[in-house]
Amino acid sequence: MAAPAVPLLDRRLLFVTGKGGVGKTTVASALGVLAARQGKRTLVCEFDAKGNLADFFGSEPTAFDPIEVHQGLFAMSMDTEESLKEYLRLQIKVPLLAKIGPLARTLDFVANAAPGVKEILTVGKVAWEVKEGHYDLVIADAAASGHVVAQISAPQAIGELVKVGLVREQTGWLSEILDDAATTGTVIVSAPEEMPVSETLELADRIRADTRVDIAAVAVNRVLPELFGRGEEEVFEALAAPGARERLDALVGHPTSPLFDAARLAVTLRRTRAEHLDRLRRELPADIPLLYLPELFTRTHGSRATHQVAEALAAELGLEA
Amino acid sequence: MAKKPAPLPPPATFEQLLSTREIVVTCGSGGVGKTTTAAAAGAMAAVHLGGKVLVLTVDPARRLATALGLEQFGNVETQVPAEAFAAAGVEPRGELWVAMLDMKASWDDLVERYAPDEETREAILANPLYQNITGKFVQSHDYIAMERLYEIHVSGRYDLIIVDTPPTRNAIDFLEAPERMADFFSSRLLRWLTAPARSRILSTASKPFYSMADRILGSQFLQDIADFFLLFQTMYDGFVERARSIERTLADRSTTFIVVSTLDTAPAREAEFFIEALSERELNLGALVLNKVLPPFFVDPDAGATAEQVCRESADLAERVVADGVGGLTDAGQVTRVLREMGESFVNYRVVATREAEEAAVLGERPGLVAAVPYLESDVHDVAGLLELGERLWT
Ligand SMILES: Nc1ncnc2c1ncn2[C@@H]1O[C@H](COP(=O)(O)OP(=O)(O)O)[C@@H](O)[C@H]1O
Ligand SMILES: Nc1ncnc2c1ncn2[C@@H]1O[C@H](COP(=O)(O)OP(=O)(O)O)[C@@H](O)[C@H]1O
Ligand SMILES: [Mg+2]
Ligand SMILES: [Mg+2]
Numbered sequence: 001m002a003a004p005a006v007p008l009l010d011r012r013l014l015f016v017t018g019k020g021g022v023g024k025t026t027v028a029s030a031l032g033v034l035a036a037r038q039g040k041r042t043l044v045c046e047f048d049a050k051g052n053l054a055d056f057f058g059s060e061p062t063a064f065d066p067i068e069v070h071q072g073l074f075a076m077s078m079d080t081e082e083s084l085k086e087y088l089r090l091q092i093k094v095p096l097l098a099k100i101g102p103l104a105r106t107l108d109f110v111a112n113a114a115p116g117v118k119e120i121l122t123v124g125k126v127a128w129e130v131k132e133g134h135y136d137l138v139i140a141d142a143a144a145s146g147h148v149v150a151q152i153s154a155p156q157a158i159g160e161l162v163k164v165g166l167v168r169e170q171t172g173w174l175s176e177i178l179d180d181a182a183t184t185g186t187v188i189v190s191a192p193e194e195m196p197v198s199e200t201l202e203l204a205d206r207i208r209a210d211t212r213v214d215i216a217a218v219a220v221n222r223v224l225p226e227l228f229g230r231g232e233e234e235v236f237e238a239l240a241a242p243g244a245r246e247r248l249d250a251l252v253g254h255p256t257s258p259l260f261d262a263a264r265l266a267v268t269l270r271r272t273r274a275e276h277l278d279r280l281r282r283e284l285p286a287d288i289p290l291l292y293l294p295e296l297f298t299r300t301h302g303s304r305a306t307h308q309v310a311e312a313l314a315a316e317l318g319l320e321a
Numbered sequence: 322m323a324k325k326p327a328p329l330p331p332p333a334t335f336e337q338l339l340s341t342r343e344i345v346v347t348c349g350s351g352g353v354g355k356t357t358t359a360a361a362a363g364a365m366a367a368v369h370l371g372g373k374v375l376v377l378t379v380d381p382a383r384r385l386a387t388a389l390g391l392e393q394f395g396n397v398e399t400q401v402p403a404e405a406f407a408a409a410g411v412e413p414r415g416e417l418w419v420a421m422l423d424m425k426a427s428w429d430d431l432v433e434r435y436a437p438d439e440e441t442r443e444a445i446l447a448n449p450l451y452q453n454i455t456g457k458f459v460q461s462h463d464y465i466a467m468e469r470l471y472e473i474h475v476s477g478r479y480d481l482i483i484v485d486t487p488p489t490r491n492a493i494d495f496l497e498a499p500e501r502m503a504d505f506f507s508s509r510l511l512r513w514l515t516a517p518a519r520s521r522i523l524s525t526a527s528k529p530f531y532s533m534a535d536r537i538l539g540s541q542f543l544q545d546i547a548d549f550f551l552l553f554q555t556m557y558d559g560f561v562e563r564a565r566s567i568e569r570t571l572a573d574r575s576t577t578f579i580v581v582s583t584l585d586t587a588p589a590r591e592a593e594f595f596i597e598a599l600s601e602r603e604l605n606l607g608a609l610v611l612n613k614v615l616p617p618f619f620v621d622p623d624a625g626a627t628a629e630q631v632c633r634e635s636a637d638l639a640e641r642v643v644a645d646g647v648g649g650l651t652d653a654g655q656v657t658r659v660l661r662e663m664g665e666s667f668v669n670y671r672v673v674a675t676r677e678a679e680e681a682a683v684l685g686e687r688p689g690l691v692a693a694v695p696y697l698e699s700d701v702h703d704v705a706g707l708l709e710l711g712e713r714l715w716t
Contacts, residue, residue, distance in 0.1 A: 019352070266670065
């Protein structure tokens, strides 16, 4: 890895992945907001057909046809049947068109069973948007860790199983887009907890071993703020000591014990997460950039939260928000 | 067929639940604590109730697996060693056994069992699509979990089996897995797909499909798929019958479900949805476990008012602390910062706790057993930790 890393938002296609529930959609939407703010025409595509991308923009429900949710920012959700239809429309001549409906449904079944076919319809769609130059940046809110490797290595899998046919012919240009680090990268979303950290480390290994797609960054979500700075923990303990706390109670005029219990809990939570974060830092290959995103307290989802995470990302990436 | 007996009234305590039921299934969204709850319930049952208890788990965190002696055992059932309990200072009355689901081995077992003859079996196991396909269609993880549960239950080796469910995208998926497996084998699509070997040319309905599919995928690949499903179809009867038996077992009154959730919005929504799904299917909801919840003092109005006051008056209070010599402190600036941090942190978590209280109220509307388990000091990774969590369930 001699070449310097390509700045995240200067790529054309990003796959956001990670353990379920860690904040993939949050990060994908925030990246979209940020890119659009930089003047890039941006598409966020949610792969999960039953997902909730619209909530993150406070927009109308998303569908296969992109909708503009902010100036220059578009959102869509993947639908492999629609993707197949679109693809057939582009590839196959008019007389057969009428038959595409039911056929697509049947093919969808084959696609479900046959390795790589559904994946290629999914990945092929977003890569197609890049190839055709419809957008400056396409952000895929991709599958969770378990499945994303199959998605981004679909051209290889298909290449091995399918020897001829239209699908096979698509694998060439697709690989060119996916395998070029200047064009495409993955963003692994993680959280400072045991299982998400383990999954991130395993996933980073697998992406490097089984695919040729670059890992652009690991975004650690829900990092807790540090409660006390240098020397302050000692002050806290002095206030909490027997005798001292009663005198503080008298000064305040109310019992302060819940504040002390709360602070201890906050310190414990922060410390536990810090340990997991340390492990991630230690065990992740050093050339993968880490981005830290804070725990949100007031609003944890919806368009407000998306914008707050976008601010945090801007700071991490050294961009003007 | 005998009429389904009326469901038992929901148990009043965890002790009652674990004493009376034979199968307990923990379910919920990913990361909420299903595996931990299953293991904790198992440990509590082994310690307090006795008997032979099996925890059938899917994805234990590494340290927990190590502590339970689950490292290299795959599908094999292993007993948690006495030393693991001794380290927690207890001597269990019964035995705690654990097993981990091994997908590949379980599928191979099924093929062994239902393939009509040796030749078919070998052909299926050797088919290049076999692994890929079994790994992907009809939620095979879920099906395998239910299948293994049934197998072990019928064997009569345990008094109590606690099953941890796989991290499906959608908690409901595994409930439907047996049904979907049966449907899959009876589906017209499967018959259609496997038709070419019999009547490919004759069927005018499927001809355009095949010519289109040929162009897209290539005929060799299609043939590979068809061959595979043809082999797979020979196991139809076995699979369908088995799927029905599993469904019956899940619906039996000796089986109960524990829904686990944190009070984060997304998992709570999923738990709500799941509780609904259980009741639609007339399955037994035994308990709701609210895990990793914040302590109740965060929503105490007096404590909140005090926190706000401390934020507001931190500088003033700090000066008086220093002036009065409280705790021997001398740096008023530092004391101000500490007091303000304490107040602000409290107010931050109060927002979260308020949201949690609302989720708890919504989820707790169901009658029955609800247990709230707080955030424990650290991850739960040994028998002592499991019992500490288990105590919170018990009381
Ligand atoms: N930085 C954060 N602070 C607090 N809560 C968060 C944060 N990021 C995500 N969440 C919570 O986690 C939930 C799941 O996030 P989401 O992006 O939908 O995850 P995924 O797409 O990976 O399943 C959100 O609804 C939100 O409540
Ligand atoms: N009450 C709790 N307090 C602290 N940590 C917990 C608690 N319950 C579970 N955990 C931790 O949370 C993580 C996820 O739990 P796990 O049981 O593996 O979830 P699931 O099986 O639902 O994915 C584990 O690291 C576990 O130790
Ligand atoms: Mg999502
Ligand atoms: Mg689990």
